[in-house]
Amino acid sequence: MKARQPSLKRPLIIQPLILQFVTVFLCCAIIIGLAIRMDSGGPYADERITKVIAGAIARGPGGGLTVTATPELATLRAEAPDLWFVAQDDAGRSVAFGDVPAQYRSVAARLTDFAHAAIRDPTPPYRLAAVIRRETSPAGPLTILGHGRVSKLTFVVFMASNVVVIPIFLLMASISLIVTPWIVRRSLAGVARVAAEAERIDTNQRSLRLNEQHVPREIGPLVRAVNDALARLDEGYARQQRFIASAAHELRTPIAILRAKVEAADDPATRRLASDVARLGNVAEQLLDLQRLDGGSLDERFDLAGLARHAVADLAPLLIASSRTIQLIVEGEPTVRGDAGAIERVIVNLVQNAIDHGGRNAIVRVTPDGFEVEDDGPGIPPDERERVFEPFHRLRPRSTGTGLGLHLVQQVVERHRGKVAILGAPDGGTLVRVELPPA
Missing domain, CATH: 3.30.565.10 (Histidine kinase-like ATPase, C-terminal domain)
Structure with missing residues (x-):
């Protein structure tokens, strides 16, 4: 069974692609790991609660703020029984819900001085973990201070890192899959051109040589070796042709003399050699014909x-x-x-x-x-x-x-x-x- 020839696709395309994918994957894993290892000081309050809270606040008859029982707020209360929050509009009117810790009462009176904050306490049960966010509600723009679901930083960082890293990884993988084969094919285009030149070389086109200009520098020695081999073959062929021509020319004269002597002989047995002499003469002429093909x-x-x-x-x-x-x-x-x-x-x-x-x-x-x-x-x-x-x-x-x-x-x-x-x-x-x- 004939062994399959090794392909350049594996060392030039497949192996570099595997190396790139492994490298990118390891870099992404290291980035995520470093982010997760960062000291967060404790879990965070889930900032998504402020949107639910904003959707549950409306204006009362006197222009004050009121909390309405929306399905989303009910679901949030079921998930976080210790839910509490304070909401304040730009006019200083506010509304509170749940048991607001005493530590935040002074802050709750001046919420409009803040726009974004994350507050956390270092020990369980983390009731002081809270967030401050500016949200738009049915009652208008509000600043909300609230505590609800508590999420560990590890999960948050992991999800945030994946949101950034995974698209980058997919983009780099796609570019590698498309660009790397194209670069390799473009780099080896000269090899295909040299192969086409080699196909045109035959006994009638022996003087042709392969062009080194368009092949990669690493393949240049192979092309030069092939050209040197073609030159040696040309030289050997030329010597062979010269030998055939010289031999045929040298044979013509003695054959002609032999033919004349055979035809002039009186002995019948000698004259019967005429056909063999004619055959020798025909061989010499055909050898000359073969030699004249190139001329x-x-x-x-x-x-x-x-x-x-x-x-x-x-x-x-x-x-x-x-x-x-x-x-x-x-x-x-x-x-x-x-x-x-x-x-x-x-x-x-x-x-x-x-x-x-x-x-x-x-x-x-x-x-x-x-x-x-x-x-x-x-x-x-x-x-x-x-x-x-x-x-x-x-x-x-x-x-x-x-x-x-x-x-x-x-x-x-x-x-x-x-x-x-x-x-x-x-x-x-x-x-x-x-x-x-x-x-």
């Missing part, structure tokens, strides 16, 4: 139908002399951009391959998308139709071919950014279809 220009525009007519015209006398036929069918007049000489050699190789493998009749058909070469030979089995493009692969072990012809065809077509495929002909032979992009 031809791909900027020439030419008429594919006219090129096919020229190739068929050159082949026809040789085929007729060997009791074979060739036919040209033009179904389209495509214009192609590339190396006309290389494409003509493709047509010649395909026709010679068709004749050499048992076909007696060949058809060259020019289509709007390229051309086809069809023969009436025994055909190629479907499981061999891809392998015959491999160099030096022969369909039959004793075949007279070199095994380079179809490989050369494939190399030329792919260099022109086209496609070549072997299919079965309608009459049982072989059909080789070549598709070329239009100019």
Whole structure:
């Protein structure tokens, strides 16, 4: 089972997000803990009672203040049986409810001098814990001093802290979830660009190099290493091409001399070596063709139908002399951009391959998308139709071919950014279809 490749999402996105969340959570917990640990001096009177009290105070017939029994006040009295309060308007009129402690009587007479206060006593039962608040009531603005429910500071601080901290935590978490992946993707955009550049590098675009300008500094060494490796591969490929060219050129002269001596020999056994010498010469020429693939220009525009007519015209006398036929069918007049000489050699190789493998009749058909070469030979089995493009692969072990012809065809077509495929002909032979992009 193939192991999964490690992803950069975990170290660059997931782990930093987890660290940020843990850090924010701990900071919030520390802030809340510090607030709770503050010495409050005792519990507080619940300041929310003043709103209930204000809602229960109205004006009497003479303009004085009166307390009305509202449902909210009844509920508050049930929750705090020791409820007491004093309310005073801006004119100095006041109303009291419950048993107001003596300590507050002097304060109750001058409530309008205060607006906000929290008073607490240090020991239970905390009956002196009270609040002063300015409220708006049916009787108008009032200042209220009251005692009711008593709340511990811990709960108050905890709730108040959460009201502030939780939204901050959620806001920071949301920003981290959105911004962090965006920053990482933006930082690694250069890597995707380099990957796209790498996909364009092939045997026909070997001189391309990856651009280091847009990748992060940490990935720069990897890009430089890849560029250095590409340079070494180019150098090795160039040496190989020079060796093939030199070897093929060096072989041509002794092969030509050998051919002449074999043809001029009086011994019949020696003359029978002519086919083997011709095969050697064909191998040398095809090796040169492979070497010339890199040298031809791909900027020439030419008429594919006219090129096919020229190739068929050159082949026809040789085929007729060997009791074979060739036919040209033009179904389209495509214009192609590339190396006309290389494409003509493709047509010649395909026709010679068709004749050499048992076909007696060949058809060259020019289509709007390229051309086809069809023969009436025994055909190629479907499981061999891809392998015959491999160099030096022969369909039959004793075949007279070199095994380079179809490989050369494939190399030329792919260099022109086209496609070549072997299919079965309608009459049982072989059909080789070549598709070329239009100019």
